[in-house]
Amino acid sequence: MSFRFDFNYEKYTLANGLEVILYPDSQKPAVSVNICYKVGSANEIKGKTGFAHLFEHLMFQGSKNVPKGGHFRYIEDAGGNLNGGTGFDYTHYYQTVPPDSLELILWLESDRMGQLLPALDEEKLQNQIDVVINERAERYDNAPYGTAFETLLANLHDENHPYHSPVIGFSEDIRTFTLDEVKLFFENYYSPANASIVVAGSFDPGSARKLIEQYFGGITGTKNIPGENLIDRKKISYKIIEKRENVNLPRIHLAWRSDKIFGEDDASLDVLSHLLTETKSSRLKKRLIYDDQISLDVSSAQFSGLQDGSFFIISTAKQGVDPQSLHDIILGELSLLKKDGIRPDELSKAINNIKSGYIYSLMKLSSIAQQFNLYNYFLGNPDMFNFDISRYENLSIESLMETLDKFLNDCYIDLRILPNE
């Protein structure tokens, strides 16, 4: 497979610091706009977890010229779709609309970037606190195994680590947010100098440049953006945690500290994850599901951010199976992999699959827009599509074995969620 991407794009920066990336593609039936603000939960302080995420909600509550509910209403009436998302390192807002509605999107985004505060009030804040508490209940507290991830984060990282707490935050913190804190957060982080905007799809670049200057050029904001909290890379030692919950089957979660996004071992960890659990013939799936038949499912992932990463292996035991046996087999297979090494065909298949999956993921315009923004943020260059693929193509068995030894060692968190007694 020798496919190479050739995206005809341009990048420039407005006087106020807003980075602009334009990718015209007249073959598409739509235009997608993605704005990335370089702020996430990694910027929060202790006792104020969930602030970045709550703020994302408030960005949909109207701005000076947009009434409450207007942001959704205008885009839905235009036939578009929209949402936002908050991570550890960034918050993004995205919408895809028919081509003739590009100006509407730029107007809406600029209004809330430049004039959010005049429209914010206590009632909106309290309403969205209730909504976020319900979101937390639905997606975490009331979901089976829903709080496993935050338990792992809290044990992988010490209290001051930027990835110690879950992005959604804790209910007791969320309830305490004040309007003054919201205003300060906006002033600190929602500045054009801390954002980048991607326009992708069917549009005229000349008109888009004029519209972006017209709507965003006059927005001012601080250029002194507070940075993320910095990591304290403490070494963890093996720790077993058992929690009893309202579930029927035991589930085991093993977590290691690993490499940051685009770090030298990041791609190797992706490939290791693939050859451990992705396909039926992957090491752990074959052993746990087909040979020993003791597991309902097994999955793994390299989860990486701007400053740090974690590697997870998760498996659900079948009824009557002791989770200790899952643990022992997983660790045994990792030892075998270290001892016997990785077969060349395993590596080439995994790389092939990761590459094709990446190509498939770029069918959607909104995914291309998002990818431009992420490369721009993490690597300082939006056009890193081919570089990203080459990270995998250039891997060798030797480099994978080094990564395996370096990270998947005996320093890990062993979280077991067990059925209530």
Next chain:
Amino acid sequence: MNRISDKIPASVFHSTNLPVMNRLDLGEGLTLIHHEVNSLPIVNLNFIIPLPLISGEKSGTAYITSNLLNEGAGKLNAFEIDDLLESMGTTLSVHASADNFYLSILTLTENLEKSISLARDILMTPHLNESDFLRERERIRNRVVRMSDDASYLAETLFQKIVFNNSVYESPVTGFLNDLNKLAIEDVRNFYQNRIKNIAASVVSVGNIKLTELAKLIQHFLPDRRISAPSFQKTDQFKIDNTTIYFIKRKDSKQSEIILGQPTGGRKEKRLAEKIILNSVLGGPFSSRLNQNLREKHGYTYGISSGFNFNKHLSAWQLSTGVDSENTYNALKQILFEIERLEKGVSDNEFQSALDHTLKSIPLQFETQTQITNKYSNLISNGLAHDYFENFIKILHELSIEQVNEYASEFITKKGFVIVVVGERIEPVEKIAAEMSYNLKDVKIEDVISGNITF
């Protein structure tokens, strides 16, 4: 200087052009529907066999059969099939719904021929070994047990059982535990022989290959599917309990999961456009009345939406939400208030918003190869005419607010609702049941997943 205007920029929507699909009857029971797109070197293809469920068959038979087909076929075992797919970077999945059996391929064009050749082995010479069957059956049983931890799964499973009671749609596609326990490998082999092998099929594809080239590949690898699918067997008139609130107690729940709905007509129904618009106003997109009320005004929920559960033969309208336990009663009150309010019709603005949203969002639903493939596969799956989308757009263009409001009182009938609540506290449900003059019935989780519910 701030140059942001306080005026909403106007949007001029030009067209709802749909992809041009080329149809070809390949003979021998095969129809090909294809759209050529050359932006990426990939092809997405769905092979669809109609699967009218027949009363008396054990629930879950189609699902486990679809799981087993690629556990070994032709000269390859399950691992060799996966290895081959991985080496090609191809995704091949086999699955069943209530109405159809699907084999889906997403592949780089350079590997299309090899992928279709593998599909032939899976469809024509699957191993269907007993050892694989026993392992998969055990996994599915465990999966059902795990899913029973999930409030939304429980609510949906019980709702389906009630609203489609005594019909072929009453069970989850994975099957009820009672049926899974009785399933034998012979059931699977018979199902494959009579319902899949050599049954007439359709192929829907989108990607960078010419229609004629694709037709040759299909004819070469998948010939002779002359046997018509058995016809759908109508069951006796089924009775729906729409005067009872069903409550499933789930310990330690932070939220109550609510599903409320009733049977409705299908996609071929004459007044479908009116229904779509009314549902859009009530609980369709984010700006809907229900979401504005329960989420944006009261903060009871993270989200609420309503929509249609369309099947080929029987369909339902339903809304679902998770609300904080303390506000279960208040949320149900507001839901009923909004349903009643809808009977009085919608405003000019609401009508125009819903119509705009419905019409203008259509092109975005046909953006990617996968979206187009699935949209046209849906036409086949539901037995709809090939110009269904074009006709629906035409109907929407001609729709008036008078037509919509005239139909508002019929859209959601007052004959009663099927209501399911999964949560910790029963008192708020008792209170609303008393106000509605509904019965209240406790249902055990074990009975929901086993299929032991009787009415």
